[in-house]
Amino acid sequence: MKRKVIKRIVVAGILLTGLASSISIKKLDKVRAEAEAGKFDPVAYAQDFWDNELMPNLGGATLLSHLIPLLDQNPEKAFNEYSKALGIGNIRFFMVQGKGEIREIDENEITVMVQTEEGFHPVRIATEYIFGNAVRDASGRVDMADFEQTMDFNNVSAEINQLIRKEVLPGLKQNSQVGDKITFYGAIEMNKEQVNLSDLEIIPVKVGFEESKKLVENAGS
Template sequence: MKKTLRYLLFLLVIAFVAYNSVYFKKLDEVKAGTDLFNGRKFAANFWSQKLTPALATAPDAALLFDLLKTDPEQAFSKYGKSMSIGNIKYFLVNGRGIVQSVEENQVIVDVNTKAGSKRVLLATEYIFGNAVRDASGQIDINDFGNSSDLNAISAELNQIIRDKVLPSFLAKVKKGDEITFSGALELNQKYPDLAKIEIIPIRLSIDDSSETKPE
């Protein structure tokens, strides 16, 4: 009798554990849990649908450089963008200038401003950071559940520049060329280094040649 009772209790324990170990979910919930963020697809869509249209309203580089010198507070409040609180701000610009030198990691360009010639660096080798992602102000941090997705967007946008914007430009550009550019730059609002402005290029063209941009 005792042996039978122990056996029944054993079966009850097994049944209880089995019941609590098996549960069902809706199929769409399972699929949602396995979906991965596609940074490459998002970046491609963002580039064509958000970033490119934003360039149409970006300030002229010469105007921005003059404003940063005469009224930096207005320049940052009017044109600076950021997804988070802090001193780092990002700017979109359109500009025109004369190539002074083509170097291993950058192209040095002089931009004519009201205050005089302003030298800027167009990055051509070290394309990284969040400037291109954040400068348009078109991405809301609250739309993303984790920082890895945001980092993936930056990485993919920067890769587009390496693969599709720079190669044809670098194959042709030389000292003395007049170029037109659009790009993104990063500045510290509290300690802006206006002596060394580096621009991550988004669009590049030489004289009347075709723009070097993604298809």
């Protein structure tokens, strides 16, 4: 009987140690070093990227009020100056910031009317289908050369998207009401050969609501 009890205690200790290790937050340089040693942890990498790379640098995101008119008048300049991409294909990514009024809410997205240098323009903020590499690649701060395996590189995107679902979407959905003033940061994926300004979808990474002169923020604050 005593042996069984001791064995259970040992097993429980091992499981708890493993769990604590799996949820620990590690510095990005350590995570990268472990990746080189074949011990890559995409959850830790994504969390460190979110806290120490993405959030502190959102102030440098391109203003939608400027980007939308530029995409309309001179798309080549807009892509050359503000977009990022991994290769030489047509798919590009923008990290943007904007503010406007919520005009419509449905189960998959929120439509916001944004004031630009030329007038008002609707954009869609995704609230349901969060997938792809938009945030990872729009940030310009995750280098594929740092990864020995493509799977690890792709798993980073999956974990970043999971953080959005956990950190951003609940507050966005709960607080949104038609007529609210909203500020937001997020990523846009766009084909430079098929620019469609009537269908701009933003993957949000930080959102704020102005209610009775009080800013209520969620994600990354």
